[in-house]
Amino acid sequence: MAKLLEGKPLAEKIKEDIRKQAASLKNKPVLASIMVGENAGAAAYVKSQAKTAESLGIEYRLQSLPQDTSESTLVELIRKFNSDSSVNGIIIQMPLPVNIDYKKISQFIEPGKDIEGMHPANIGRLLFGKAKLIPCTAASAMELINASGIDLYGKEAVIVGHSEIVGKPLALLLLDKFSTVTVCHIGTSKAGKLEEHVRRAEILIVAVGKAGLIKGEWVKEGSVVIDVGINRVADKIVGDVEFETAEKRASYITPVPGGVGPLTVTMLMRNLVEAAKSQQ
Known part of the structure; x- marks a missing residue:
């Protein structure tokens, strides 16, 4: 049974550091x-x-x-x-x-004031591994991956979803850690190859916004699963991964809600303090 990677305790820990840094500014x-x-x-x-x-x-x-x-x-x-x-x-x-x-x-x-990290200049810095202002959802996913304690070097990382705010920046962040990165998208699904890529993922990040897109039995034994998706099904909020089955196979998994979500605003504030430090 997987251990839960919960965003709130991690966010509280990061907030302590942000609070100290904000107070130390002129x-x-x-x-x-x-x-x-x-x-x-x-x-x-x-x-x-x-x-x-x-x-x-x-x-x-x-x-x-x-x-x-x-x-x-x-x-x-x-x-x-x-x-x-x-x-x-x-x-x-x-x-x-x-x-x-x-x-x-x-x-x-x-x-320098783009705290969402989406200006082409900041994306360029991300490409060179020099970014200080990182897109918030991608940064949140990385914090959760790091919290699992997994060594990213040489690991098979599969990202499902290639958006500008999650998939693409996350691919660059993982490449910077020398993971072997595969990015899947609608073309992968239409080619019938999504399952094959997901099955070999040691680190799986899903950010599509489609409930149950990733079947639990596809999840590799012992993998780390980061589910960024938020979907309303009837009166429940669920992710993109079939949680109940995936939880039995993964070593770490984020709950939805309660995983990535609580971290995004915290990452925004961390970027703001980083920007303020550069300006003062």
Whole structure:
């Protein structure tokens, strides 16, 4: 039976370090958060961010804009925060209205203030193994993998899902640790090869958003399983991996909820303090 890799105890431990680092800075770190329009999910995430920031000695400045905000108005606000020396980090809350392209807009954030780690300059640093601001979900997954104590050198790591925020940055992070990395995606599934790749994974990370995509019996005996997926099935929240069967085969596995989720906001705050240290 697998040991559970729970995010909350790990997050609390990391928060202690963030709190100390924030307190040691010359000025209180400031996070500028931009929310466009009204969305219940985004509002809940903002509330969680603000609460965590406050508990860590970080100032959280929320700027809410109306639904009909234009791209140019949003860019203007980003530039204002870029030039404000009191602001250490900027986050744009998702989702954005359909008329605003996040990939385009996010490039206007000063790389040193891009605490989501998604600016092309920060992704470039990740490629060279020099990144200090790492995409939060990918960083959370790495923290959980490290908590298992597994030696990543030479291990077969299989990532299912190739998104910009999880799969791709995680592949680079694992390559930096000399794991042998395979990235699976919809093309892998259509070719009928997903099961074959998953079965040889010593480290399996799944981030697709499809309940039960990975069958429990595919999971290799003794492997480490990180399930990033969050799906609502009836009145339950479940991951992308069939938990009950996988738990009997893996050595370590993340629960859903309670695995990766509790760490993401903590990683955001760690990035903010890292950005503040570089700026002061």
